[in-house]
Amino acid sequence: xxxxxxxxxxxxxxGLSDTAITDxxxxxxxxxxxxxxxxxxxxxxxxxxxxxxxxxxxxASTGQSKxxxxxxxxxAIIGGAVVILGAGSYFAYAYYFNNPxxxxxxxxxxxxxxASGHVKFEATISEKIPExxxxxxxxxxxxxxxxxxxxxxxxxxxxxxxxxxxxYDGTITVSTKIFGTNISVDIEAKKIGEDYFIKIADSPLSxxxxxxxxxxxxxxxxxxxxxxxxxxxxxxxxxxxINDEQIKMLQEAAKGYNYVKVDKNLGTEEVSGKKTLxxxxxxxxxxxxxxxxxxxxxVTAEIEELNQEDKELFYSIMAGYIDNTDIxxxxxxxxxxxxxxxxxxxxxxxxxxxxxxAMGGIGDEIxxxxxxxxxxxxxxxxxxxxxxxxxMKFNITVDSTDFNKKVEIKEPTEAVDFVELFGSARSxxxxxxxxxxxxxxxxxxxxxxxxxxxxxxxxTPVILGKGNFSAIGNTGFAASTVAFTTIYMxxxxxxxxxxxxxxxxxxxxxxxxxxxxxxxESYIITFQLENTTGGLSTGQHRxxxxxxx
Numbered sequence: 001x002x003x004x005x006x007x008x009x010x011x012x013x014x015g016l017s018d019t020a021i022t023d024x025x026x027x028x029x030x031x032x033x034x035x036x037x038x039x040x041x042x043x044x045x046x047x048x049x050x051x052x053x054x055x056x057x058x059x060a061s062t063g064q065s066k067x068x069x070x071x072x073x074x075x076a077i078i079g080g081a082v083v084i085l086g087a088g089s090y091f092a093y094a095y096y097f098n099n100p101x102x103x104x105x106x107x108x109x110x111x112x113x114x115a116s117g118h119v120k121f122e123a124t125i126s127e128k129i130p131e132x133x134x135x136x137x138x139x140x141x142x143x144x145x146x147x148x149x150x151x152x153x154x155x156x157x158x159x160x161x162x163x164x165x166x167x168y169d170g171t172i173t174v175s176t177k178i179f180g181t182n183i184s185v186d187i188e189a190k191k192i193g194e195d196y197f198i199k200i201a202d203s204p205l206s207x208x209x210x211x212x213x214x215x216x217x218x219x220x221x222x223x224x225x226x227x228x229x230x231x232x233x234x235x236x237x238x239x240x241x242i243n244d245e246q247i248k249m250l251q252e253a254a255k256g257y258n259y260v261k262v263d264k265n266l267g268t269e270e271v272s273g274k275k276t277l278x279x280x281x282x283x284x285x286x287x288x289x290x291x292x293x294x295x296x297x298x299v300t301a302e303i304e305e306l307n308q309e310d311k312e313l314f315y316s317i318m319a320g321y322i323d324n325t326d327i328x329x330x331x332x333x334x335x336x337x338x339x340x341x342x343x344x345x346x347x348x349x350x351x352x353x354x355x356x357x358a359m360g361g362i363g364d365e366i367x368x369x370x371x372x373x374x375x376x377x378x379x380x381x382x383x384x385x386x387x388x389x390x391x392m393k394f395n396i397t398v399d400s401t402d403f404n405k406k407v408e409i410k411e412p413t414e415a416v417d418f419v420e421l422f423g424s425a426r427s428x429x430x431x432x433x434x435x436x437x438x439x440x441x442x443x444x445x446x447x448x449x450x451x452x453x454x455x456x457x458x459x460t461p462v463i464l465g466k467g468n469f470s471a472i473g474n475t476g477f478a479a480s481t482v483a484f485t486t487i488y489m490x491x492x493x494x495x496x497x498x499x500x501x502x503x504x505x506x507x508x509x510x511x512x513x514x515x516x517x518x519x520x521e522s523y524i525i526t527f528q529l530e531n532t533t534g535g536l537s538t539g540q541h542r543x544x545x546x547x548x549x
Contacts, residue, residue: 221418259287354388454520465494
């Protein structure tokens with residue numbers, strides 16, 4: 001006898017009608033098919049109904065109830081209490097352990113406690129490219145005759161839970177077909193503590209990247225080193241950095257929005273050798289929008305580049321996407337251990353390129369006065385979404401196994417530091433620019449020499465590219481080109497940073513070419529290289545009228 005039919009039997013014994021039992025089961029998430037099967041298992045014999053109070057009332061009408069009730073009052077009360085308590089307890093048990101929504105909540109809680117495991121996934125994003133109505137707002141793929149675009153990813157790997165993150169070791173294959181060419185990239189990835197490791201196998205991407213050492217070997221990096229590298233290049237990304245406090249706030253915010261619920265019980269199914277409960281999920285779009293709006297507020301709170309209008313426009317577009325996206329999802333939860341063994345998510349969304357085309361014509365309309373008019377802005381955006389067909393699809397299937405089994409993630413024996421690799425390539429690029437800058441300055445000085453019958457005179461060293469040494473013309477150096485009748489260099493270049501040093505100029509004599517002097521016979525320009533480049537060694541160099549040394 002199944003658990004469901006056992007409950008029905010006890011509920012009948014407690015005096016509940018079949019209709020009442022059915023109503024209670026539906027309230028706890030049981031579907032019609034399972035309820036019917038439960039009653040079918042008890043189809044032998046009529047419905048059992050216990051009604052002790054009716055019996056007492058009948059006895060009272062015959063004048064026998066007083067003696068009978070006084071004699072059996074205490075046992076009757078105790079027996080009734082036991083029946084009610086038993087039925088109530090069983091109902092609570094059935095509600096708590098068999099209610100799909102509670103099972104989902106328990107599964108999510110159990111997954112957060114898993115120490116390690118193995119995960120395998122497949123994902124695809126595809127888009128049918130709409131025809132562009134005009135070249136100005138058209139997308140580049142349509143202009144090149146591309147009608148369909150898709151990217152697929154497959155991967156699997158092991159993971160280990162840490163205090164506030166996961167370490168992992170896995171592989172990912174990314175494939176696409178565009179312009180009639182199949183492109184596939186195999187990637188190995190590891191995370192150990194704060195360090196990330198990645199290795200890209202030889203593929204057509206190798207030729208595109210073109211960096212020696214960037215493929216076929218492990219590359220190591222971490223968030224702090226990348227942040228430092230970007231800041232050294234002159235960019236401030238501190239406002240885009242999500243700190244631990246913001247992460248905790250996001251996690252707390254998620255608890256307040258219960259936007260995923262069980263929609264239908266699809267029965268039991270075996271997945272990865274485990275008996276699972278198969279559920280169809282439903283998404284509360286309003287709750288999802290509320291949560292994503294909270295995420296947007298937290299993430300963009302310190303980004304000065306985004307004003308309130310930008311944030312509201314971003315949210316309006318995001319909300320439009322959610323409202324106009326068809327979402328289907330399924331989940332397979334272990335019947336005994338309440339762990340998630342498989343999850344599937346399918347999205348059918350408005351075409352990205354179609355929406356871009358539709359919104360291209362209203363760019364000016366959603367600015368200014370119309371932006372302040374929220375109703376007008378929403379009307380314009382909704383109209384754009386209605387024009388964009390739902391031809392963009394995203395599908396992902398995730399299988400999880402080997403929960404809490406021992407996993408050891410080993411650091412690669414040899415790995416190239418990404419910052420050093422990338423920094424080396426960038427520094428070589430800066431050195432090449434320095435040499436090109438100096439040669440261009442030397443050419444401009446030679447042309448100026450013919451007008452001045454000498455080189456610009458400055459007996460003391462000056463920094464080029466600034467102040468009165470920002471341009472070169474027929475009168476030598478100047479702050480701008482306004483006074484020149486002939487311009488040889490409208491803007492004198494400056495040293496690219498980081499690294500190197502300012503380009504410094506002074507005039508000199510031919511007899512003492514290495515010493516500054518108030519003479520137009522020669523000149524000295526000093527600069528510095530970070531690497532051996534173009535036959536020049538690392539360190540300081542000088543350019544004179546005789547060349548670079």
